[in-house]
Amino acid sequence: MTGVFSLLPDGRPGLLAPLLSGAWLSGGSEDVSRYLAAGGYAPLTAPDRLLDRIAAAGLRGRGGAGFPAAVKIRAVRDAPGRAVVVANGEEGEPGSVKDRWLLRHRPHTVLDGIRLVAAMTGAERGCVYLSDEPAERAVHRALAECPPRLRIDVVRTEHTYVAGEETAVVRRIDGGPALPTAKPPRPFESGVGGAPTLVANVETLARIALIYSRPEAALAVAGTHLVTLSGAGAGAGAGAGARAGAGVAPALAEVPAGTHLKVLADLCGHGTAEAVLLGGLFGGLHGPGWTDLPLDHDGLRSAGAALGCGALHFLHPDDCPVGVAGEAAAYLAAQSARQCGVCVAGTGALARTLTSLARGRAGADSADQLHRWSRQLPGRGACGLLDAGARIVATLLAHFPDRVDAHRRAACRACAGAAPEDGRRFTVPVP
Numbered sequence: 565m566t567g568v569f570s571l572l573p574d575g576r577p578g579l580l581a582p583l584l585s586g587a588w589l590s591g592g593s594e595d596v597s598r599y600l601a602a603g604g605y606a607p608l609t610a611p612d613r614l615l616d617r618i619a620a621a622g623l624r625g626r627g628g629a630g631f632p633a634a635v636k637i638r639a640v641r642d643a644p645g646r647a648v649v650v651a652n653g654e655e656g657e658p659g660s661v662k663d664r665w666l667l668r669h670r671p672h673t674v675l676d677g678i679r680l681v682a683a684m685t686g687a688e689r690g691c692v693y694l695s696d697e698p699a700e701r702a703v704h705r706a707l708a709e710c711p712p713r714l715r716i717d718v719v720r721t722e723h724t725y726v727a728g729e730e731t732a733v734v735r736r737i738d739g740g741p742a743l744p745t746a747k748p749p750r751p752f753e754s755g756v757g758g759a760p761t762l763v764a765n766v767e768t769l770a771r772i773a774l775i776y777s778r779p780e781a782a783l784a785v786a787g788t789h790l791v792t793l794s795g796a797g798a799g800a801g802a803g804a805g806a807r808a809g810a811g812v813a814p815a816l817a818e819v820p821a822g823t824h825l826k827v828l829a830d831l832c833g834h835g836t837a838e839a840v841l842l843g844g845l846f847g848g849l850h851g852p853g854w855t856d857l858p859l860d861h862d863g864l865r866s867a868g869a870a871l872g873c874g875a876l877h878f879l880h881p882d883d884c885p886v887g888v889a890g891e892a893a894a895y896l897a898a899q900s901a902r903q904c905g906v907c908v909a910g911t912g913a914l915a916r917t918l919t920s921l922a923r924g925r926a927g928a929d930s931a932d933q934l935h936r937w938s939r940q941l942p943g944r945g946a947c948g949l950l951d952a953g954a955r956i957v958a959t960l961l962a963h964f965p966d967r968v969d970a971h972r973r974a975a976c977r978a979c980a981g982a983a984p985e986d987g988r989r990f991t992v993p994v995p
């Protein structure tokens with residue numbers, strides 16, 4: 565199965581299914597009259613009741629951290645000053661396409677989510693933050709079709725790993741570069757123009773709109789995920805670099821929480837994968853036993869993994885985990901915003917050591933160094949990029965100790981074709 569698909573049972577509301585049937589489509593995007601007929605943009609008379617419903621459903625943010633959405637909304641509502649709501653559609657994690665897909669194809673649902681959250685927080689201003697041109701066109705078209713009561717700006721940014729980090733979002737909207745700043749203050753305390761600001765992922769906002777229009781299904785909506793599935797897949801050519809971007813087509817899927825990763829791999833032609841890279845690059849590299857992992861925040865966390873933004877990259881049996889970890893670390897080092905000395909030095913050291921290891925040129929103490937860095941570096945940068953690099957190294961060492969050891973003795977043929985830095989392997993086109 566490739567492209568876009570849903571594994572939700574009939575009748576369970578989702579973000580993909582209405583468009584997959586074609587019934588809701590108009591010019592490639594959701595038809596506003598169908599959206600209105602299905603309960604979209606309905607007046608919100610009791611914002612606190614909706615907030616309680618979101619809390620009871622246990623909706624978590626879909627940008628990566630998985631923080632409870634209701635807690636974040638309440639923090640902005642209760643902060644002094646007039647709030648601002650930002651729909652964050654800049655998905656910097658490589659391998660994820662869900663946010664761009666939503667903005668391109670379900671802009672009304674996202675805008676409806678902004679409206680509802682604005683009502684819950686008392687905001688009079690909203691903003692859609694993105695880098696994708698087709699998404700920008702779709703949002704402008706939707707705003708023209710159904711003009712909102714509150715001011716909504718559309719702000720373009722560059723597409724980088726850190727541009728979607730919440731303090732980078734605020735900085736860019738205020739006219740600065742899309743680079744993270746030190747915390748505190750966090751945006752809920754002082755965000756756009758100094759106002760308390762809710763920076764919410766676009767899928768989170770779309771799910772809030774769905775919870776409002778389908779209250780009876782709130783739990784199910786909160787327990788559903790959009791995931792991007794990619795990987796080299798079976799039958800592709802030899803050499804990691806040659807396989808990058810080739811093989812089995814990537815897919816965007818909507819699935820119930822708890823679905824086993826093996827089910828998703830089988831459906832997408834990655835059933836023979838021996839490892840999976842989770843969360844974009846944030847959730848680490850997982851080997852033996854990955855097939856038993858459930859797609860669920862808590863289940864993955866207890867296995868030392870993280871769901872992140874829901875991007876899963878399956879490794880072909882011919883892929884070398886050491887080489888893939890090296891590619892990921894090199895990509896992160898190249899994407900470092902170079903603001904924090906520890907990030908510049910740390911990501912550079914991780915990438916250099918993994919690359920040397922992949923080429924069979926690492927020193928005898930390389931594994932010890934990697935171990936030490938993977939414990940010392942997390943939490944020391946202004947954003948999560950350094951943490952992502954450290955987690956990839958920690959999970960590589962934990963799940964593939966024999967492969968790491970083998971690389972210290974001889975060069976690896978599979979690693980020879982690795983394409984460091986450019987992130988090609990992890991790049992997925994929007995279906």
Ligand code: SF4
Pocket residue numbers: 726744899900901902903904905907908944945946947948949950
């Ligand atoms: S941790 Fe790295 S990417 Fe993040 S702000 Fe610091 S230098 Fe930039």
